[in-house]
Amino acid sequence: MSQENQPLVSIIIVNYNAGDLLINGIRSILNSNYQNLEIIIVDNVSTDNSHKKCKEEFKDVKLIENKINLGYCDGNNIGIQNANGEYIVIMNPDTIVEPEWLEELFKAHDEFGEGIYQPKILSLNEKGILQSTGNMIHLFGFGFSRDVGIVDKNQRNKIEKIGYAAGTCLFTSANTIKKIGLLDSFIFLYHDDVDFGWRGAQLGISSYFVPKSIIYHVKSYTLQWGAKKFFWLERNRKYCILTHYSKETIAKMKFTLFLTDVLVWLAYISKGFLMAKINAEREIRKNRDIIKKRQKELEDKKIISDLELIKTFPDAISISDNSGGRGSEFFNSMIVKLSKKAKKTLLS
Structure with missing residues (x-):
């Protein structure tokens, strides 16, 4: 797909004291094969100046500075409301992407149509260790990642339906978000992606895992298991x-x-x-x-x-x-x- 024919993709990153992780992530996004991008950083009152350093280095990044910490959900909602793209990516700041990550998501979208898509997520700090090959909803409201913590051997090598796409990196169209609605403000953070994918499923909008789209993620850089x-x-x-x-x-x-x-x-x-x-x-x-x-x-x-x-x-x-x-x-x-x-x- 030539750049002239590429639809605009708005990539929304909510930042809270992500430090150099944010800058490294933006750099990897800009090295993507897909180039028609709008990058929006929504900062939740960071004290490490990571958002300002990022804006200094990447002039074309759109920076939105919140006056209070609005959490993950409303932080992303502000980004969505200020996005111009036909397609939307919600992404964590502690991620690094492979150059072809977005092209593969588009290929999947072209094949399966309207839906919510996620890449294969590998650990940034543990070589070859999976964090998610698609996320699933449990009857009792638990949300979990498939294959978390195991070695990636390309076990799941086909695009397939899943319960919900991980909020670590979620790809869909702006039109689909209009149908499902914004992220739920009450949730604030954690389980936001479970809720979003569940609402989509209730409307007949499926979520998909795309194994050839690959990103790397630190995981829980703000709140560890506690x-x-x-x-x-x-x-x-x-x-x-x-x-x-x-x-x-x-x-x-x-x-x-x-x-x-x-x-x-x-x-x-x-x-x-x-x-x-x-x-x-x-x-x-x-x-x-x-x-x-x-x-x-x-x-x-x-x-x-x-x-x-x-x-x-x-x-x-x-x-x-x-x-x-x-x-x-x-x-x-x-x-x-x-x-x-x-x-x-x-x-x-």
Whole structure:
């Protein structure tokens, strides 16, 4: 595809003290084979001046400086609202791309049509180690990356449907975002991509993994696996359950959801994150009216039923060992049993 025929792609990067990772990432993007790009950096009040250094080095970058930290979701939403591209990429600042990454995403889009696409994501610091070959939604609201932590042997070498595209690098059209809607402001960060892909699936818009598109990612350069991260993950997991499922679906799953919650409580207590779980529960209860309103909005827009989507959800979850043990063998085996039990009730 010649540059004259290349549609404009707006690449949105939300930055918060990413340091040299941001500059290295922009440099790799500018070395892409695909050249008709608009790069938008949305800075969430960084104190390391990484955004200003980046603007000094790359004059054509569009810099938007927020007055307060708006989080990942609204940071990206501001970028989307200021984007001119026919296509949109949401990308983390701690990523490096291969030169052909965007061309491969376009090839996939040309073949499969409207959808949400993600590349193969490899670790930037651990050579040949996978971070994601596509992300999946679990019945109980967990989102997880396939093949995380294993050696890349090109195991998955075909474009295929997945549960949702990782927010680390997400490619779609501006028109698709209009249909699905912006990222959910309530979520703030973590699980934003689960929510976005789930909403897309409810509208019949699939997500895809593109193995020939390759990027490298540091992973969690701001929040490592700790209490704060677990708080956001659990708060937003429960938010997704309560907003994406119908009242009827939740009622049928009530017992298995309760047992899953017991498992999560035990996992958080065992890792010393009891207050993170308590605070997550408090946040959900405090925002019941917001959740109720959002659930109705999504239910009214839904084209694909809960039961149709649930059939595509895997029973097992896959979480790296450094996540604090939530992906332990015992936890996962119990989740598999509960998932199968819930599906039997729902689909019978």
